Amino acid sequence: MTTHQTPQQQPDTFVFDSASEAEIVTVLAKYPTERKASAVMPLLYIAQRQLGRESGSAWVPLVAMDEIARRLEMAAIRVYEVASFYTMFNTKPVGRYHLQVCTTTPCWLRGSDDVVAACKRATGIGAFGETSADGQFTLTQVECLGACSNAPILQVDDDFYEDMDGPRTVALIDALRRGERPPAGPTINRSGSAPEGGRKTLVDAEPSIAENK
Amino acid sequence: MVRVIVDGTPVDVPPGFSALQACEAAGKEIPRFCYHERLSVAGNCRMCLVQVVRAPKPVASCGFPVSEGMEILTDTEVVRRARRAVMEFLLINHPLDCPICDQGGECDLQDQAYGYGSGVSRYQEAKRAVTDKDIGPLVKTVMTRCIQCTRCVRFTTEVAGTPELGMVSRGENAEITTYVEKALTSELSGNLIDICPVGALTAKPSAFHARSWEYKKTDSIDVMDAVGTNIQIQARGGEVMRIVPRVNDEVNEEWLSDKGRFSVDGLKRRRLDRPWVRVHGKLMQASWQEAFVSLARRLDGVSGYQIGAIAGDMCDAESLCALKDLMTALGSPNLDCRQDNAWYDLSAREGYLFNSGILGIEDADALLLVGTHPRHEAPVLNARIRKRYLNAGRGGFPIAMIGHPQTDPTYEAELLGDGPDVLEKLLDGSHPFAETLKNAKRPMIILGHGALTRPDAAAVYDACKKLADQTGVVAEGWNGLNVLHTAASRVGALDLGFLPGTRGRTASGMLRGGVDVLWLLGADDFPVDKIGAETFVIYQGHHGDAAAARADIILPGAAYTEKPGTYVNTEGRVQRSFRAVFPPGEAREDWRILRAFSEVVGKTLPYDTLEAVRERMAEVNPVFRRIGAISRPEARIEGQSVPSTSVVSVSAPQEDSMEANPFRPVVQDYYLTNAISRASATMAECSRVYGPTRAVAAE
Numbered sequence: 001m002t003t004h005q006t007p008q009q010q011p012d013t014f015v016f017d018s019a020s021e022a023e024i025v026t027v028l029a030k031y032p033t034e035r036k037a038s039a040v041m042p043l044l045y046i047a048q049r050q051l052g053r054e055s056g057s058a059w060v061p062l063v064a065m066d067e068i069a070r071r072l073e074m075a076a077i078r079v080y081e082v083a084s085f086y087t088m089f090n091t092k093p094v095g096r097y098h099l100q101v102c103t104t105t106p107c108w109l110r111g112s113d114d115v116v117a118a119c120k121r122a123t124g125i126g127a128f129g130e131t132s133a134d135g136q137f138t139l140t141q142v143e144c145l146g147a148c149s150n151a152p153i154l155q156v157d158d159d160f161y162e163d164m165d166g167p168r169t170v171a172l173i174d175a176l177r178r179g180e181r182p183p184a185g186p187t188i189n190r191s192g193s194a195p196e197g198g199r200k201t202l203v204d205a206e207p208s209i210a211e212n213k
Numbered sequence: 214m215v216r217v218i219v220d221g222t223p224v225d226v227p228p229g230f231s232a233l234q235a236c237e238a239a240g241k242e243i244p245r246f247c248y249h250e251r252l253s254v255a256g257n258c259r260m261c262l263v264q265v266v267r268a269p270k271p272v273a274s275c276g277f278p279v280s281e282g283m284e285i286l287t288d289t290e291v292v293r294r295a296r297r298a299v300m301e302f303l304l305i306n307h308p309l310d311c312p313i314c315d316q317g318g319e320c321d322l323q324d325q326a327y328g329y330g331s332g333v334s335r336y337q338e339a340k341r342a343v344t345d346k347d348i349g350p351l352v353k354t355v356m357t358r359c360i361q362c363t364r365c366v367r368f369t370t371e372v373a374g375t376p377e378l379g380m381v382s383r384g385e386n387a388e389i390t391t392y393v394e395k396a397l398t399s400e401l402s403g404n405l406i407d408i409c410p411v412g413a414l415t416a417k418p419s420a421f422h423a424r425s426w427e428y429k430k431t432d433s434i435d436v437m438d439a440v441g442t443n444i445q446i447q448a449r450g451g452e453v454m455r456i457v458p459r460v461n462d463e464v465n466e467e468w469l470s471d472k473g474r475f476s477v478d479g480l481k482r483r484r485l486d487r488p489w490v491r492v493h494g495k496l497m498q499a500s501w502q503e504a505f506v507s508l509a510r511r512l513d514g515v516s517g518y519q520i521g522a523i524a525g526d527m528c529d530a531e532s533l534c535a536l537k538d539l540m541t542a543l544g545s546p547n548l549d550c551r552q553d554n555a556w557y558d559l560s561a562r563e564g565y566l567f568n569s570g571i572l573g574i575e576d577a578d579a580l581l582l583v584g585t586h587p588r589h590e591a592p593v594l595n596a597r598i599r600k601r602y603l604n605a606g607r608g609g610f611p612i613a614m615i616g617h618p619q620t621d622p623t624y625e626a627e628l629l630g631d632g633p634d635v636l637e638k639l640l641d642g643s644h645p646f647a648e649t650l651k652n653a654k655r656p657m658i659i660l661g662h663g664a665l666t667r668p669d670a671a672a673v674y675d676a677c678k679k680l681a682d683q684t685g686v687v688a689e690g691w692n693g694l695n696v697l698h699t700a701a702s703r704v705g706a707l708d709l710g711f712l713p714g715t716r717g718r719t720a721s722g723m724l725r726g727g728v729d730v731l732w733l734l735g736a737d738d739f740p741v742d743k744i745g746a747e748t749f750v751i752y753q754g755h756h757g758d759a760a761a762a763r764a765d766i767i768l769p770g771a772a773y774t775e776k777p778g779t780y781v782n783t784e785g786r787v788q789r790s791f792r793a794v795f796p797p798g799e800a801r802e803d804w805r806i807l808r809a810f811s812e813v814v815g816k817t818l819p820y821d822t823l824e825a826v827r828e829r830m831a832e833v834n835p836v837f838r839r840i841g842a843i844s845r846p847e848a849r850i851e852g853q854s855v856p857s858t859s860v861v862s863v864s865a866p867q868e869d870s871m872e873a874n875p876f877r878p879v880v881q882d883y884y885l886t887n888a889i890s891r892a893s894a895t896m897a898e899c900s901r902v903y904g905p906t907r908a909v910a911a912e
Binding site for chain 2: 034062075076077078080081084085
């Protein structure tokens with residue numbers, strides 16, 4: 001198994017736009033000037049989001065990492081280390097929609113295999129890490145997203161779509177393809193991680209709760 | 214002090230010591246991979262596990278601070294099993310290709326697996342493989358062997374000051390890389406090979422040449438710069454295979470510059486291995502006898518004033534002493550060791566030494582660099598400046614430089630200006646850095662040959678001296694006015710008084726027909742084409758470089774690896790080297806050549822043995838009696854026939870006032886500075902990769 005590879009296709013230039021600059025000012029204000037290297041993760045994320053806005057592919061190219069290193073007065077390799085360590089920084093171009101399926105045990109037990117299969121079917125992607133032919137979707141396998149009570153989870157960019165199954169995954173991907181963004185959260189009849197179909201316990205205590213409100 | 218009990222033995226260690234250091238103080242060996250005493254503590258290999266009484270589990274001793282009354286157990290069943298388990302984990306992805314690995318025989322992993330491992334592997338699964346990285350012409354990588362100790366990352370970041378290596382990705386995918394594939398730009402990159410505990414980073418030029426146990430090892434001194442780095446020459450079958458540093462905390466710690474380490478192949482190329490005599494304009498091979506006789510015939514009837522000698526940058530003090538004595542016997546006052554026309558304050562030994570000593574850098578609290586770029590002139594010394602810079606913390610060690618550096622100095626340095634005019638501003642106090650120097654307890658000025666080889670060197674030196682007096686650079690118990698030399702032989706030659714005598718000519722004065730007969734002892738780094746057309750040139754040296762081509766008689770000498778020698782480093786430390794191999798062909802030790810020739814011209818030098826030459830050197834200057842230490846007597850240069858002030862008056866015309874033009878770098882191309890490195894294919898390749906144009910572009 002061989003591992004790290006710097007992608008071949010790299011843009012030549014990167015400039016933070018005005019929206020990013022405004023964010024950077026807020027981020028840098030949180031750290032003492034001589035410790036500004038602490039801002040490396042927020043800045044990587046700002047750069048990634050900017051690229052998403054600009055090109056539809058939210059990733060961090062080398063030039064952006066170099067620019068961040070220059071701004072934070074740290075060695076470029078230190079930025080590469082951080083960017084390559086965290087899986088949420090994409091060091092390779094991704095599709096407009098980044099489908100991240102959790103396949104850790106709780107999600108797997110609740111049917112994440114179906115979600116994966118549905119993703120592949122709906123997008124034509126063959127394996128994890130690949131991007132669909134139309135460049136719209138990238139499918140990634142991720143570890144526990146910390147929302148096990150709503151397993152299985154499909155994370156699209158920053159949004160959790162919870163309690164997924166095969167058909168609902170296909171429907172979601174079709175909606176995304178139409179340019180819609182269905183509301184994030186449970187896709188079944190429940191609120192957050194409350195029981196499906198409404199409350200199951202303390203039903204007789206309802207009035208008092210209402211009074212408290 | 215804190216009292217710690219190691220395996221029942223109480224030891225007192227300073228607070229802040231780690232458990233590992235306490236165990237070492239108690240004489241216990243603790244296996245380790247990531248821990249290195251000159252680097253920061255990483256604690257990621259887990260090999261140094263020990264048991265601390267009342268601790269719930271074994272602790273990594275490298276990062277565990279000692280506390281009063283702590284009881285450490287280093288040899289219990291728990292510890293043994295823990296080490297065995299750690300070793301098993303380390304070996305999971307290690308290819309165990311020791312039979313084809315260059316590190317075999319000197320590998321920490323091999324030794325410790327043997328000493329602390331379980332002896333058998335239970336691992337059946339597939340191992341991971343990692344692609345090799347190209348990090349330049351000096352360091353070869355076999356990344357699959359890497360155990361992720363990150364010593365190399367910490368070395369490049371902390372010691373070398375070129376943060377280019379890093380560990381990217383995570384977990385199973387973690388690997389050491391430059392990320393964007395590129396060559397390391399450090400002049401100390403060879404030390405990565407020593408520091409790597411496994412065979413991941415090995416020497417590219419000597420790959421697959423020999424096994425570590427086959428080498429004959431000889432202690433020696435590096436002559437590529439004037440630091441006097443302690444080295445060990447490793448030879449096999451009469452051939453120097455590689456050079457590694459020895460530990461000397463006062464000089465080089467355990468580092469060696471790349472030029473000192475990798476110029477070895479230059480010792481085999483372009484060598485002068487037999488005498489040559491020019492007959493009818495063409496150099497012809499000759500025997501020693503023929504060469505000596507024809508030289509003696511040429512010298513016959515020539516007045517001593519018409520004979521001159523210039524010494525090069527890599528000569529041992531023995532040959533300098535013999536040549537000086539021969540010249541004196543021939544009646545010649547024309548001697549010079551300053552082929553670069555440098556000017557020194559010769560009134561006292563302090564005038565040309567790195568007075569604070571290299572160790573003194575660690576005490577300094579402000580530094581002014583004048584016309585010097587230590588990163589190129591003395592990389593190991595530069596690492597010491599960086600060490601001080603890091604230890605002092607932010608703003609604790611202000612550094613300023615006059616003269617634009619060609620590359621990043623590896624520490625934050627304020628550029629005060631390009632030329633000596635800034636010195637005037639510092640002197641009249643109008644520049645704020647004068648205040649910084651004044652407020653410092655142990656301020657330091659390092660004066661380089663970028664300043665000392667200028668026509669106005671005396672004025673620049675005077676300005677620095679004045680500044681030193683004003684700001685307390687020279688005070689009771691502290692002399693921070695330092696000269697950084699670039700030539701290994703220079704201080705030794707100055708100590709021996711290898712300088713023009715009464716009405717003697719300087720190096721530049723001997724050119725353009727200044728003398729009829731010119732004896733060059735390994736001198737190549739001066740404008741050879743400026744030697745007068747009628748001048749008869751004797752070249753005594755080991756490489757067929759610039760001067761040998763011009764010579765009328767070539768006397769083949771020995772390179773620094775091929776003779777026992779004495780060298781005095783820039784701080785005035787007298788150090789001795791031993792012979793590792795014999796010189797090639799007819800070549801001989803240089804002082805013996807001079808002694809043999811002196812007999813042919815009937816001016817027999819009064820010594821036949823190395824001991825006798827060294828006794829003579831000590832007679833000339835007693836500093837040569839104190840081997841290994843820095844002598845700090847206020848000794849005048851003894852054995853010099855003239856008061857040293859007159860030396861100054863006869864040297865190149867010195868201007869009284871400083872010129873405005875900027876300081877120019879003395880080292881144009883770090884990798885090609887002397888006859889040996891210019892003959893080295895490795896150094897040529899380095900120059901191609903890192904050469905001056907690239908360095909400027911990278912800035």
